[in-house]
Amino acid sequence: MAADKDTSAAMEPQGELAVPIYWAEAKAALIARDRIMAKLIPQIGDLHLRGQPDxxxxxxxxxxxxxxxxxxxxxxxxxxxxxxxxxxxxxxxxxxxxxxxxxxxxxxxxxxxxxxxxxxxxxxxxxxxxxxxxxxxxxxxxxxxxxxxxxxxxxxxxxNLLRPNVLPLDDPGLIQGISQNYFSGEPVSRSDAREVAANWEPWRTVATWYLWRSLDPVSGSGTVE
Known part of the structure; x- marks a missing residue:
């Protein structure tokens, strides 16, 4: 993890929370087009990203x-x-x-x-x-x-803004998740990550979140539901 970054799981906010309106559509699309997501999403179950409105x-x-x-x-x-x-x-x-x-x-x-x-x-x-x-x-x-x-x-x-297609390439959790799930733990470059993520558009946020959860199924903050 880079020195100036919090863990992705710790970014799960507390307080009044909102569920992205696109979540169900994104899940269905990712399951249909990506064999890793087709296995991973059912394993995570009904958990989903929740947003902090402030x-x-x-x-x-x-x-x-x-x-x-x-x-x-x-x-x-x-x-x-x-x-x-x-x-x-x-x-x-x-x-x-x-x-x-x-x-x-x-x-x-x-x-x-x-x-x-x-x-x-x-x-x-x-x-x-x-x-x-x-x-x-x-x-x-x-x-x-x-x-x-x-x-x-x-x-x-x-x-906060619940944007559906964000790909945070500087996030170590995303890179680790791609490495473990798509490359059998081998090192992954930013170019590799972009290539994998091209198949997720326009739902790269959702795929990223599921990769985070594959590393940390239940966030320590207790806000993932």
């Missing part, structure tokens, strides 16, 4: 999870929620660096979350327009925020 919370959670284990991320997140129960940009800014650091966040992560909160409060990001923007346009805006990488932006597309 953009600020989703992005803040991704920052907290960077460079630490899911267990450490969960602990820091719980302390952050205790400090900022509403977890609004205004509440985070009011808490300030000292209180955020007291939640177990590093100096860098504290700066990132404060910058994220300020970006939302000052409306330097256009969260109300993201649902109308294409994937690359959303990514381009998000990566302007400190602490938000392309991988984080792609996780946001998957878990």
């Amino acid at each position: 953009p600020f919370t989703t992005l803040a959670r991704s920052i907290v999870g960077q460079q630490v284990t899911p267990k450490a991320a969960d602990a820091a997140w719980a302390r952050l929620l205790a400090t900022c129960p509403k977890l609004s940009p205004a509440q985070v800014l009011k808490a300030g660096a000292v209180e955020l650091a007291g939640c177990g966040l590093s100096k860098r992560k504290t700066e990132y979350i404060l910058d994220l909160a300020d970006s939302f409060k000052a409306k330097r990001v256009h969260a109300d327009l993201w649902s109308q923007m294409d994937d690359e346009a959303v990514i381009a805006e998000l990566v302007q925020i400190r602490g938000i990488s392309r991988w984080t932006a792609e996780m946001f597309l998957i878990f």
